[in-house]
Amino acid sequence: MSKVRIGIIGTGYIGNVHGRIYSGDERAEVSALFDIVPERTEAAARKIGGRVCGSRKELFEHCDAVLVCTPNKTHVEIATDAVSHGKHVFCEKPFAIGIDDARALLETAESGSGVFQVGHNRRYAPVYAKLKELLGEDKAHSAHIKMNRGELKNPVWTGDVNVTGGFLYETTIHLFDMMRFQFGEIEELVAYGSQHEYPELDEFSVIVKFKNGFHCTFASSSDASWLFPFERIEVFCHHRTILTQEMEHLIDSRGWDANFETLSWAMTEKEERWGYVQEDRAFIDAILEEKAPPVTALDGFKSVELVESVYEAIKSGNRIRFE
Numbered sequence: 001m002s003k004v005r006i007g008i009i010g011t012g013y014i015g016n017v018h019g020r021i022y023s024g025d026e027r028a029e030v031s032a033l034f035d036i037v038p039e040r041t042e043a044a045a046r047k048i049g050g051r052v053c054g055s056r057k058e059l060f061e062h063c064d065a066v067l068v069c070t071p072n073k074t075h076v077e078i079a080t081d082a083v084s085h086g087k088h089v090f091c092e093k094p095f096a097i098g099i100d101d102a103r104a105l106l107e108t109a110e111s112g113s114g115v116f117q118v119g120h121n122r123r124y125a126p127v128y129a130k131l132k133e134l135l136g137e138d139k140a141h142s143a144h145i146k147m148n149r150g151e152l153k154n155p156v157w158t159g160d161v162n163v164t165g166g167f168l169y170e171t172t173i174h175l176f177d178m179m180r181f182q183f184g185e186i187e188e189l190v191a192y193g194s195q196h197e198y199p200e201l202d203e204f205s206v207i208v209k210f211k212n213g214f215h216c217t218f219a220s221s222s223d224a225s226w227l228f229p230f231e232r233i234e235v236f237c238h239h240r241t242i243l244t245q246e247m248e249h250l251i252d253s254r255g256w257d258a259n260f261e262t263l264s265w266a267m268t269e270k271e272e273r274w275g276y277v278q279e280d281r282a283f284i285d286a287i288l289e290e291k292a293p294p295v296t297a298l299d300g301f302k303s304v305e306l307v308e309s310v311y312e313a314i315k316s317g318n319r320i321r322f323e
């Protein structure tokens with residue numbers, strides 16, 4: 001069987017992560033690279049292989065599947081172009097910025113001939129896969145979720161709302177997608193936000209109710225600190241608390257006493273601990289087996305819908321209901 005030829009657009013941090021993983025995957029081959037900064041294309045080619053392309057058009061001529069690894073605001077245009085060239089597409093998060101662009105890309109993705117997968121890597125992280133398994137055996141009542149950053153300075157564009165679409169699109173969207181993955185579809189939410197350090201809303205408190213009766217609180221700050229765990233989910237069940245700390249530990253406490261069991265992935269390689277290896281493998285599985293990927297364009301759309309709903313709730317002061 002011939003290898004799936006991978007073309008990477010945007011050879012910065014995450015483009016290199018995926019490139020490194022695919023250069024070690026026997027079912028795939030890094031065949032083409034393109035970055036608007038030519039030195040970055042050349043530097044990546046030296047490390048992960050692949051033809052150095054001078055344009056997107058040239059890249060499309062030398063690959064079967066395209067990874068969109070450019071800054072947020074460019075995803076829709078590049079992913080649309082790739083679908084229209086008949087390519088399988090892996091689009092980094094966020095799927096799009098704004099509901100109109102998200103809807104347009106959803107239609108494009110669903111009308112395309114290939115696989116369209118969105119880069120919500122955390123779904124594959126062992127800690128979150130384990131949480132989902134445990135929640136499948138128990139009935140969760142409520143949760144408290146936190147997703148913080150220490151700064152919006154690295155890379156520099158993370159603090160530029162014209163590039164990111166806003167902090168919720170850049171960071172928080174990861175655990176917004178995770179809420180749907182773990183707890184189901186959302187019925188309604190209320191949200192409060194404020195602005196402190198950056199020229200955009202940078203602190204958020206959200207209360208979410210799910211269609212199945214589950215509810216949670218969600219706090220997200222963009223300039224708190226990188227205190228571990230900057231990402232945490234605490235789920236409360238009947239005489240049970242399950243706590244995740246970043247993608248390293250899961251603590252499961254059961255019964256009437258303060259007993260707990262700790263699972264750790266601290267010694268697992270980061271690319272596997274964060275789910276990148278598994279999501280890249282899932283993309284190739286979907287292509288070769290002609291099946292839907294685990295994170296679809298519709299999932300991408302719903303994460304954008306959630307971000308937009310929180311911004312709308314803060315702006316209007318209204319409770320937002322979902323269809």
Ligand SMILES: NC(=O)c1ccc[n+]([C@@H]2O[C@H](COP(=O)([O-])OP(=O)(O)OC[C@H]3O[C@@H](n4cnc5c(N)ncnc54)[C@H](O)[C@@H]3O)[C@@H](O)[C@H]2O)c1
Nearest residue numbers: 010011012013014015035036037069070071072092093155
């Ligand atoms: N899933 C994750 O955990 C994760 C982690 C990091 C980044 N991301 C996402 O991946 C994307 C890239 O982030 P990054 O940290 O790699 O950024 P980066 O700045 O390190 O790399 C982006 C690269 O894209 C290039 N680029 C910009 N516009 C381009 C265009 N139109 N065509 C071709 N190349 C272009 C830039 O020159 C740069 O080299 C962002 O959307 C980010 O949100 C996801």
